[in-house]
Amino acid sequence: MKRFIAILEVAALSFVCSSAFAGELSSAETLYRDNCAECHGPARLGAIGPSLIPESLGRQKKEALQAVIANGRAQTQMPAFADALGEDEIAALADFIMKPLGEMPVWGKAEIEASRMLNADYKSVSEPVFDADRYNLFVVVETGDHHATILNGESFEPITRFKTHYALHGGPKFTPDGRFVFFMSRDGWVTKYDLYGLQKVGEVRAAINARNIAISKDGKHLAVANYLPHSLVVLSTDDLSVEKIFEAEDSKGNSSRVSAVYQAPERDSFIVALKDVAEIWEIATDPNAKPVYTGFVHSHEKGMVEALAVEKGLFARRRIEVSEPLDDFFFDPGYRNLIGSARDGGTGVVVNLIVGREIARLPLPGFPHLGSGITWMWRGRPVMATPHLKEAKISVIAMDDWSVLKTIETDGPGFFMRSHENSRYAWTDVFFGPNKDVMHIIDKETLEIVKTVRPEPGKTAAHVEFDREGKHALVSLWEDDGAVIVYDAETLEEIKRLPMRKPSGKYNVWNKITFSEGTSH
Template sequence: MSTLKLAAMLLGVTTAPLSAAPDANLLFQENCASCHAETRLGGTGPALIPQTLKRLKGDAIMEAIRDGRPATQMPVFSDSLTEDEIKALADLVKTPLDAIPPWGAEEIAASLELNPDYVPADKPQFSSDPMNLFIVVETGDHHASLLDGDSFERLTRFPTPFAVHGGPKFTSDGRYVFFMSRDGWVMKYDIWSMQEVGRVRGALNSRNIALSSDNKHIALANYLPHTLVILSADDLSVEKIIDIKGSDGKTSRVSAVYQAPPRNSFIMALKDIPEVWEVFYGEDPPFYGFVHDYRDEGPPEQTDPFPVRRIKLDDYLDDFFFDQKYEFLMGAARNAKNGQVVDLVIGRKISDLALSGLPHLGSGISWNWQGKTVMATPHLRDSKISVIDMKDWSVVKTIPTKGPGFFMRSHEKSRYAWTDVFFGPNKDLMHIIDKQTLEIVRTLKPAPGKTAAHIEFDRDGSHAILSIWENDGAIVIYNAETFEEVKRIPMSKPSGKYNVWNKITFSEGTSH
């Protein structure tokens, strides 16, 4: 018996055992694994390993666990975990895994799963307008619904990969749609046949996909490994893996990849390198903006089918908005106070943007206002909408809202723009803004206490479809002119709705 315990017995004092150190692995499985996977390699949330957390310095990881992360689904744990438990979790996620599985061309090819029962159809197996269909992603139980955009009847419902993230991408004829999940799976679905064609795992942790304008290539943006993977849209085979590495050898995660149809290119936002990358495809990629001046000798013979152009910037850019001609991009970083405007023709930054409050530029929309083109964006941290003149990049108006927003949508034939109040106590509100007066003219509350989000319009702009973003949620169809509810369809956390026509025509009222 220890001297301390003996003394305590003689004095009639009881002693409590010293508290055991928190079991970090058990805490992770109980609190984190459902979103970030038991392996820590990512699920609905990103991978929690040093390679993906490199920009969180000092106590930032503990703060994220304790207080949550603004403008994300990361919850607050200060009410349920002690400070010691929070520290144990922070130390765990900063610890490298014993091994990260290699994930290159061989592993991708081995993961391919084709549907043995798939039978292609030579015409749609339904009577609905194939250009006015909706894909509704239901993340509550990892399914998607195919919806008739005229009758708003469900044509079919089918399983998707776990934790689909980012908008699905349609081929220009509206026949095929591609989905991507946070754990790197890419799925091809035949809308005409209403059957899955197959799926392949292109990475371990991914952000989104883009489909080339010629319908031939899929670009997969990845957090892990630090790559852009280009797949064949025909058979999901690997066409190229591009390692994301700066001139100093530093590697980077890819925040997002976008299609730029007039340029025959993909545009990439990088998380850890202050650059924009453009990857060209097609028979005759342009060479302006490359390192050398080829006016005298002409461009070199190009043997790489996916040449890369790199544009150096002042700051990191996580999120983009493009003008309709894809000559300019507006970008913002999650940790920056201002945005940047990049001229894609000359290949350099041309202006700053006075945008604080984490503008969600990927959800921006544009329209004609008083003879000029303006874009509008919600903010993930501030309660406002910023309206920006796309000629001189000035803020022409700031519209106050009831809270930070995530999605904003409109349609060329609609006078109104709809924007949610995704974060905070007013998450159940939806604002409707007159695009000419730049004033909020109506605020809806479709389901008190439940998150209202992600508006999408039908093909002709006559209806606006809203999500009740809950596991026991629904989509709500509104008359886009009178704002009256037309129909409500129960669904399992319908995180996004995507109209075929609006997406393949790159409507100015929806995200690209």
């Protein structure tokens, strides 16, 4: 552990500091240097503590940051400063850490490799060390105190609980055999964990600020989508070493944040969403991938179109130009089409990945949260359904002609929607607004809400996930003194409640590795 901390400290000091540290320090900068830099890095990029930059702080408001500075964080190494600093000083510190960095931080292959550490005490096992269905495990992320719980999906009893990095984000990803799971934090830390042996294998910092991860179809490669720096990093799942770094630029050289990366198993590729430029990438994860033509020119002399450049094989990149940058993606079951949200927040754009162009646009006002969309067959037609972040409704979309089939009114805007191929119901939360404590249950045949449950009045109910067989639905009581609540998926009655510290996602191994139609991928 001492060696690990030393590596982090050396790496932190090697960062290119923001312009705030280049000249004379302000009073707020001096406060930061004297009280925060030792744990959070001289440039706010993190060391043994998380980075303190807007991208990592998420939606936290100034008042909440001031409270953390003053009172510390329970069960962490974050101390309280209320006795050492005045209210004005604490407010100045909060303002300072909410300011964007003055310049893009450097975090390339050398910095990534310097942070990589494999667990010297890790010992591989041939069989699970627990007595439970290895495919019916849940990985529960508890954001209240930054831990993860491995939950038996049959008895609904915890098997183990362990500490994670601060602010896990984007959902863990599993190897195809369900043995290993990978976590990613907003600070770009990627951790490999062995579900058979219940041991951490190793970890590496792939970025300063990351958005999500995706694993390749064969389980050999892990892609990390990053805001800082603007990059897509591909790691070996074996030892977390760097295999490839893509600088996130469009064909004209315009830099962009990478908003997300997804596995497209039917295509043996990664699909990459760029946030600031009108381009989508497809990255081959097949070493025998066919050539990708990256540009074309028309030769008048020869009367033909000639390829300007060719990429082929593993990590060949294909650029797909779109009319505008797209956010938040959903894929049809065969990964032939993707649908993304246009920046106006009211339009869905369908891009066919085979021909590489837009094929449809449909009205979806209210910012659809496509990343949590689900699919099923409705009266012989493939449909998808998505909640909306800013309007109280669910949109049901026919994927054969990309029309809005029905709009289901809800008690408020939602965030997560889930189902299972063996269940006739779809569950959706009402994450935003005064009715955040309710969960709607929709009949997938009638497209009507058949029941609304309120697990705990006044407390946020969120993120449903089903067990392997679709017999139980697990709901998060998303509070610091929260719980995972188990419902019978047929009778819709509560059968068990497990205390948890602000449980966020609950990820079932089988549903994830089989790409269940009722869960996000």
